[in-house]
Amino acid sequence: MRPTRGLTxxxxxxxxxxxxxxxxxxxxxxxxxxGELLRAADLIGGPDRRSALIERALRHYxxxxxxxxxxxxxxxxxxxxxxALNAASDEILALQSWPE
Numbered sequence: 001m002r003p004t005r006g007l008t009x010x011x012x013x014x015x016x017x018x019x020x021x022x023x024x025x026x027x028x029x030x031x032x033x034x035g036e037l038l039r040a041a042d043l044i045g046g047p048d049r050r051s052a053l054i055e056r057a058l059r060h061y062x063x064x065x066x067x068x069x070x071x072x073x074x075x076x077x078x079x080x081x082x083x084a085l086n087a088a089s090d091e092i093l094a095l096q097s098w099p100e
Contacts, residue, residue, distance in 0.1 A: 015066060019062060
């Protein structure tokens with residue numbers, strides 16, 4: 001699963017702000033899902049709780065996308081500065097060693 005690859009920083013920010021804004025009003029929509037997914041959703045939550053289950057699953061998926069994008073961004077920043085960070089930590093470790 002790599003959907004964060006095509007998301008720009010702006011779109012990720014828009015997604016974060018959208019998810020942070022809790023709108024209690026529900027919007028009627030129509031989606032198409034496979035029969036086995038619908039039956040599985042009904043087994044878990046029952047037909048009366050189907051929308052709530054789908055909403056939670058979609059929210060969880062979108063939050064996971066944001067976490068993955070944040071992790072990739074942090075990793076890229078660490079990788080870009082790895083040499084400087086390693087040199088700084090080596091210097092600190094040298095200062096902490098027992099003098100001979």
